[in-house]
Amino acid sequence: MYVLGIEASTPVAAAAVATEGKILAERMINNKRTHSVNLLPMVRDVLADAGIDKNQLDGIAVCTGPGSFTGLRIGMSTAKSLAQVLNLPIAGIPTLESLAYPLSGQAGLICPVLNARKNELYSALYRSSGIKLVPLLPAFAAGVKELASILENYDEHIIFLGDGLGEYRTELAELLGDQARFAPDCAVFPRGAAVAELGLRLIKSGAGSDPLALLPHYIRESEAEIKWRERCLPNG
Numbered sequence: 001m002y003v004l005g006i007e008a009s010t011p012v013a014a015a016a017v018a019t020e021g022k023i024l025a026e027r028m029i030n031n032k033r034t035h036s037v038n039l040l041p042m043v044r045d046v047l048a049d050a051g052i053d054k055n056q057l058d059g060i061a062v063c064t065g066p067g068s069f070t071g072l073r074i075g076m077s078t079a080k081s082l083a084q085v086l087n088l089p090i091a092g093i094p095t096l097e098s099l100a101y102p103l104s105g106q107a108g109l110i111c112p113v114l115n116a117r118k119n120e121l122y123s124a125l126y127r128s129s130g131i132k133l134v135p136l137l138p139a140f141a142a143g144v145k146e147l148a149s150i151l152e153n154y155d156e157h158i159i160f161l162g163d164g165l166g167e168y169r170t171e172l173a174e175l176l177g178d179q180a181r182f183a184p185d186c187a188v189f190p191r192g193a194a195v196a197e198l199g200l201r202l203i204k205s206g207a208g209s210d211p212l213a214l215l216p217h218y219i220r221e222s223e224a225e226i227k228w229r230e231r232c233l234p235n236g
Contacts, residue, residue, distance in 0.1 A: 001058040002050070003203055004043065004082070005196025008035040008075025009067030009095045010114060010163055014192030015042045017050035018200045023193045025049035030189060035074040043078070046192070057088055059208050061199020063190065064092040065217040066122040066139055067114060072216045080211040089208025091199035094217065096124040096139050099162055101194040102187060104128045108157035109136070113164030113172075116141050121164045122219060123147055125154075141219050144168045148175035157181050161188050 002024075007014040013035045016026035025046045029038050047054055062079035065072050083090040099112040105128055114122040121144060125137035142150070151158055160172060161183035173180050202208060 001200065001204060002052055002056055003059045003061055003091075003196050003200040004047070004057055005093075005192045005194070005199055006039070006043065006060065006062045006075050006079045007095075007098065007190045007192050007195050008039055008071045008078070009063040009065050010071065010190055011068070012163075012189045013038040013042060013071075013075075014190060014195070015039070015046045016192035016196040017046055017052065018193065018196035020200070020204075023196065024051070026191070026193045026196075028189070028192060035071050039074060039078050043082075054082070054086060057086060059083075059089045059091060059199060059203035060086075061091040061093050061195050061202070062214075063095040063098055063195055064214070065095050066116070066141070066219040067095045069218065072218070076214065076216055080214060083211040089203050090211045090214055091202040091208050092214045093195050093198045093202075094124075094139065095190065096122065096162075097126070097133060097135075098194045098198060099190050100124070100126050100133055101198060102191055103159060103161065103183060104131050104133050106159060108159055108181065109154060111151065111158050111160050113147070113160055113162040113168065115164045115167060116219075119143055121147055121168060123164075125151070125158075139217065139219060144171050145175065148172060151176060151179070154179075159183055163189065 014028040017024045096112045100110040110126045126133040159181045
């Protein structure tokens with residue numbers, strides 16, 4: 001079984017191909033070019049790297065958010081279009097879960113943080129149980145002080161990772177002191193391999209879904225939605 005994993009919900013664009021017990025190929029780009037430019041060539045190249053044709057795929061996995069509204073739309077439309085054309089099941093993988101997954105097996109708690117703009121972070125909290133993650137807090141948006149206040153209730157070390165550290169690492173360290181731990185730079189960004197591996201597990205178990213049924217998880221409204229509501233529904 002071969003599963004293509006796609007991540008485009010953050011500034012990173014990534015793709016990978018997984019089969020049972022092995023990651024065959026993976027590519028990641030973290031530059032200023034839009035995902036609409038990077039993603040399809042990356043998918044083409046990662047399939048070539050894996051030595052398979054698109055018609056050999058058994059499923060597609062894609063990150064469903066939270067994250068960049070534009071990136072989510074690009075990633076999900078790419079994955080859903082491929083799944084429809086190739087008549088394949090699709091697996092939606094929460095972005096924060098895919099980010100935390102490579103650290104499963106580590107002692108302590110795992111807290112992925114993504115920059116949500118507006119002085120907020122998208123975050124969640126997981127406990128590692130073998131190679132699985134046990135969710136303790138579902139995905140939410142909060143300011144850094146609010147997040148630290150929530151995490152202070154856990155008397156354990158917490159490993160942070162994600163692009164939110166670029167802006168908030170120092171403040172998290174100051175607020176949480178010795179409780180805070182930070183993943184190395186190579187583990188900070190989402191991995192296409194994690195998306196593919198998690199998707200493989202779901203699709204193999206029969207939990208893949210119809211591409212038309214898969215929806216993004218935004219957590220909060222986009223700027224366009226807020227402005228539309230303010231303009232068109234002034235009393236709403």
